[in-house]
Amino acid sequence: MSDLEQAKRAVVEEFAMFDEWLDKYEYLIELGKQLEEFPVEHKTDDRLIKGCQSRVWLDTTVRDGKLYFKADSDAIITKGIISLLIGVYNGRSAAEIAADDFSFVDAIGLRENLSPTRAGGLASMIATIRREAEANV
């Protein structure tokens, strides 16, 4: 199993540990709080992910063909979700990310437990990460 597959499986298993959705949210909130600080000067419109109800910024840097992400949001659960995605895809090659299907998000049941607007926001986050990867393959 590849390292990416292992990282995704770890997230799925982590989520499966919680029976209640309230606890899963608590876990997401913790992930949000753990996210590395995002410089205020990077909170620019070109880093905003469009389609999210709360504001989400994503900053991507490429080093040696690998993508490194930083992100922030003014809503903590949204921050937790982007933190979850970054945790899985950070430091991986553009080609590997571009080829991935992001299906682990469905395996943890995240999509159906968000409001429709939030689910749309999640789709926008995934689309943005994928686009960044494709642009750097």
Added chain:
Amino acid sequence: MTIEQIRSKFPQLQETVYGKPLVYLDNAATTMRLDASVAKWNEVSLHTNANLHRAVHRMANLATEEYEGARKAVADYLGADSREIVFTSGTTASLNLLAFSLGESGLLKEGDEIIIAESEHHSDIVPWQLLAGRKGLNIKVLPVDENGKTDLSALKRMLSSRTRLCCVAQVSNVLGLVNPVKEIASICHAAGCLLCVDGAQAVAHLRVDVRELDCDFYAFSAHKIYATPGVGVLYGRFSLLQQLAPWQGGGEMIETVKWGGTTFAQPPHRFEAGTQNISGVPALVPALEFLKETLADKELLENQENIKAFLLDELQQIPGLRLYGVPEDPSEKVSLFSFSIDGVHHEDLALILDKMGVAVRSGQMCAEPLMDRFGVTGMLRASFAPYNSLQEAQYFTDSLKKAITMLK
């Protein structure tokens, strides 16, 4: 009527979400459907269905009787005449109809002014902006103060000889404060200005009489008073409705149709083109009867007052909570509470509360200018109906405190 008795009329209140009892506090968005209203919808649909006015057959007569009977019931409820009641699809449609028809009537001319309260819902802003764009009108914004109260002295200053119309809600969908419509009407009329009242949030909480309020137009939606969605009302003084141009053209709104020119029916039919909501309109009648009952029921009114007093006190004790629409006296507010909490995003709160079984609204609540006024990107709103209990209010504040602890 006891809480148990009233709750039994709304089957949806028995639902559970995520295994927890549903605590529905989004009544300002839409109320639950009254069983008798849904039953009426069914009865009309299944037993007297036909199109209105147009045919001589028995079913058409019955359907027309139901529909026109509903118009009479609405008129009686509001203290108006049947000819002054126009059925639409909702408050939004009522206001769009009015904005269009006023614009085409010649009553508003280029350079004229419309005053709109800062606390209005987008439905009472955008139709007027569209009209202003088409006709070259100027829009003036009537401010609210820090507590959300409409500034009536500003209104007096703002009215000019060019001001033709003033638009305010009787109750703001964000602030929950009751505007003194009667006083506003007298200020406007003294300056030769018409008054249009958005009653969408008021009808469920206040006994509305349009003659008493002395407004010129009044709009509301059926789905916010326990009836079915897709039905709205526009009240207009008959002498004014007579001067208004048609909105949509089609069947039923005409007098005669000739290639050389068409003449239009008298109000209200002039504004009801095409097939109307023949099932939804009659379903409003049982809802109005029920509404009248709830607004006169001592036990229910006392319960609402207790909830309001409890929340006004309890919410303001939560550290970092900012309540919007703070009344000088509780009677100036309906049981609708919008607030923000320092350092906590409204959407996060709504999501956590949802998982605890509490349905509340979060976001801009279709009042972006008011959000800008208070410098926030959104708020959280809990809005109550007579079927909500004090225990639910307590469960809500307990859940809110837990959610804040989780998020901070």
